[in-house]
Amino acid sequence: MRVYNFSAGPSVLPVPVLERSAAEMLDTNGTGQSVMEMSHRSKEFKTIIDGAETKLRELMKIPANYKVLFLQGGASLQFAMVPLNLAAGDAPGVGKKASYIDTGIWADRAAVQAAEYAQVEVRASSKDRAYSYIPTAPAPNPGDAYYHIVVNNTIVGTKWAQFPETGDVPLVGDISSCILSEALDVSKFGLLYAGAQKNLGPSGVTVVIVRDDLVGHAPSWVPIMLRYDTHTVEGSVSMYNTPPCYGIYIMGLVLDWVKGLGGVPAVEKMNKEKAALFYDYLDNSKLFRGTVEKPFRSLMNIPFVVTVEDKEKKNEMETRFVKEAHTAGFVNLGGHKLVGGMRASIYNAMEIEGIKALIQFMEKFEAQNS
Amino acid sequence: MRVYNFSAGPSVLPVPVLERSAAEMLDTNGTGQSVMEMSHRSKEFKTIIDGAETKLRELMKIPANYKVLFLQGGASLQFAMVPLNLAAGDAPGVGKKASYIDTGIWADRAAVQAAEYAQVEVRASSKDRAYSYIPTAPAPNPGDAYYHIVVNNTIVGTKWAQFPETGDVPLVGDISSCILSEALDVSKFGLLYAGAQKNLGPSGVTVVIVRDDLVGHAPSWVPIMLRYDTHTVEGSVSMYNTPPCYGIYIMGLVLDWVKGLGGVPAVEKMNKEKAALFYDYLDNSKLFRGTVEKPFRSLMNIPFVVTVEDKEKKNEMETRFVKEAHTAGFVNLGGHKLVGGMRASIYNAMEIEGIKALIQFMEKFEAQNS
Numbered sequence: 235m236r237v238y239n240f241s242a243g244p245s246v247l248p249v250p251v252l253e254r255s256a257a258e259m260l261d262t263n264g265t266g267q268s269v270m271e272m273s274h275r276s277k278e279f280k281t282i283i284d285g286a287e288t289k290l291r292e293l294m295k296i297p298a299n300y301k302v303l304f305l306q307g308g309a310s311l312q313f314a315m316v317p318l319n320l321a322a323g324d325a326p327g328v329g330k331k332a333s334y335i336d337t338g339i340w341a342d343r344a345a346v347q348a349a350e351y352a353q354v355e356v357r358a359s360s361k362d363r364a365y366s367y368i369p370t371a372p373a374p375n376p377g378d379a380y381y382h383i384v385v386n387n388t389i390v391g392t393k394w395a396q397f398p399e400t401g402d403v404p405l406v407g408d409i410s411s412c413i414l415s416e417a418l419d420v421s422k423f424g425l426l427y428a429g430a431q432k433n434l435g436p437s438g439v440t441v442v443i444v445r446d447d448l449v450g451h452a453p454s455w456v457p458i459m460l461r462y463d464t465h466t467v468e469g470s471v472s473m474y475n476t477p478p479c480y481g482i483y484i485m486g487l488v489l490d491w492v493k494g495l496g497g498v499p500a501v502e503k504m505n506k507e508k509a510a511l512f513y514d515y516l517d518n519s520k521l522f523r524g525t526v527e528k529p530f531r532s533l534m535n536i537p538f539v540v541t542v543e544d545k546e547k548k549n550e551m552e553t554r555f556v557k558e559a560h561t562a563g564f565v566n567l568g569g570h571k572l573v574g575g576m577r578a579s580i581y582n583a584m585e586i587e588g589i590k591a592l593i594q595f596m597e598k599f600e601a602q603n604s
Numbered sequence: 605m606r607v608y609n610f611s612a613g614p615s616v617l618p619v620p621v622l623e624r625s626a627a628e629m630l631d632t633n634g635t636g637q638s639v640m641e642m643s644h645r646s647k648e649f650k651t652i653i654d655g656a657e658t659k660l661r662e663l664m665k666i667p668a669n670y671k672v673l674f675l676q677g678g679a680s681l682q683f684a685m686v687p688l689n690l691a692a693g694d695a696p697g698v699g700k701k702a703s704y705i706d707t708g709i710w711a712d713r714a715a716v717q718a719a720e721y722a723q724v725e726v727r728a729s730s731k732d733r734a735y736s737y738i739p740t741a742p743a744p745n746p747g748d749a750y751y752h753i754v755v756n757n758t759i760v761g762t763k764w765a766q767f768p769e770t771g772d773v774p775l776v777g778d779i780s781s782c783i784l785s786e787a788l789d790v791s792k793f794g795l796l797y798a799g800a801q802k803n804l805g806p807s808g809v810t811v812v813i814v815r816d817d818l819v820g821h822a823p824s825w826v827p828i829m830l831r832y833d834t835h836t837v838e839g840s841v842s843m844y845n846t847p848p849c850y851g852i853y854i855m856g857l858v859l860d861w862v863k864g865l866g867g868v869p870a871v872e873k874m875n876k877e878k879a880a881l882f883y884d885y886l887d888n889s890k891l892f893r894g895t896v897e898k899p900f901r902s903l904m905n906i907p908f909v910v911t912v913e914d915k916e917k918k919n920e921m922e923t924r925f926v927k928e929a930h931t932a933g934f935v936n937l938g939g940h941k942l943v944g945g946m947r948a949s950i951y952n953a954m955e956i957e958g959i960k961a962l963i964q965f966m967e968k969f970e971a972q973n974s
Contacts, residue, residue, distance in 0.1 A: 237636030241643040244849055249630065252638050256629035259622050266607035266933070268622050270806040270854065273611040273936050306676035306808060307829055310845040314827035325695050326825035347828055431846055436640040438676060438808040438848030455696035457684035458717055459677055460827065475680040476801055478808030478848065479614055484640065563636070566643050 238588040241566035242579040244431040269483040289489035303442040312427040313347040321352035321379035330379035338387040365390040367527040371398035386412035389570040391537040416502040435485035521600040539575040608958040611936035614801040639853040659859035673812040682797040683717040691722035691749035700749035708757040735760040737897040741768035756782035759940040761907040786872040805855035891970040909945040
């Protein structure tokens, strides 16, 4: 029996995607092979990877002057690749300037890694109130090579309501946990990146969307695999070495599913309904409350706590809630180990029925514990 | 209908593995989830990743003082990680010395990448005879941080008959295309690495087996994701960020399959029978011949050509052979684009029936074309 999976990533995938991948496991499109067995240079796989790119371009309305890359290493590797390609100098430690906004643990990790290769300045932070809001973004510094934000913060459940105006300075965005969840104007960014394991497919694929003029500036000491220009060679895009083929195939099926639902506008509408339902419940509950300030609430990741003053009792009740929920078929509701509490991640593939069922379960838990 | 797939990688996988992964796609081990949907921090996934490590350690007899890592980026990323961790200095270009043996295109790529971070000396090469043999390996240079070889050369079809004696200098081996194909004494090496997409599972997982004393020496400017010590933290091995979970799961199923066959000794026996069958046919054929000198023939990748003098006729016949073979259900027999000709990759999962059927097809082709 399927469970309701509220994992922050890897996370729930659409059942039709899983069913199709299972059905095609021994023979995909009449090739007599699983996609896992296909040569990445074969015509059959070229159709799959080109199809995934085309569908992503269409769904996100990606302008023609951006490359779409399917890489490995997750957002964590992009934390290094972004400064190495956009700001690095003749040696580590002597690169150009870059502005970072600190909105959580991942944003901080990105800045710490970049500081090895760029002159990083953290321009604003919401750490003072446990990252429960998005701070006001100052204008770029003169000479900034880029300006980095995490658009949706998976752990703390915030998202940017309005993007910083950065003029000619390329805005770089980590969209790992919000890609395809609602409309996004790609042309406002110089570079976007996302680990696939939330809204796109399995872990092991990283999507990079990069404007052409930002490719080709890495100094010669940057590892070959970490240079964007290694992966943008005409006729061999994302094919310098063997790409994560099966993940790309699953991503293609997920993109088909999004198209079938009516594309990003339809998905956005569903996500807003789903999130509103859950936030409304939290706002009216006497036992549970959300932890994020209203204007910055994520559509994807909703952290919450129990409103019990005594710390020991609070911890006990939260631990028990997560455990009882798990037994009832609502899994992965524990908050990130660095922040505690609970978190419901409700990505595109989480059906509204899952939210309704969770709310019912929480109402029952509330009744039993007040 | 399944085909006989002679791809050099990604390549054929055992049918029982594919059947089980299809059967478990919507619900794995009673969790109500696909492995693609599991939180990588969940108990369920921990069982999967720990199980894969335990099985690999057992099958390869990996000593306790080696870490086993499941990373991303393929062997190509190891071409950088090896020098960055074992030889790099205070800045790029000022590292320690390292010896490389040039036995083909990948060995050359490894040396070229390493030269950015280490004082690389290519100590021997078989380029003079189109990489059709393994050259004699000289002793390490005094001061070498490590000594690098590619144990099995996927493109040209050679393998080391006897490893270089490197004394205290760590021997580093790329075993992407021969891991688990025959017995290998891990303790002779300081570090081994392998892309999974040949004998282990789907692309997107890279196995690194590294001796403890070689971890922890990367200078601070090396990207966090490219430091071995990032991935060896006790209790979080291969878990600094989200690993390629589904690939690791499939690898675990493949390792179960190898165990079920009787482990590496049984697989080695099968591989030797399979290769002998095909080499015997090539040695006795009037139309086809292998391209590798006998003492250095790979068990896994067998390149061959047609023995037609006229170059144009040769090319025409080889192209036609690959095409007719494809139509008959023997796919991916074209040689690597850099060397041409044909190549049959016969990894662990290629059954002996596939070799026999291919030989029959080649005998028929030979009869029709002489």
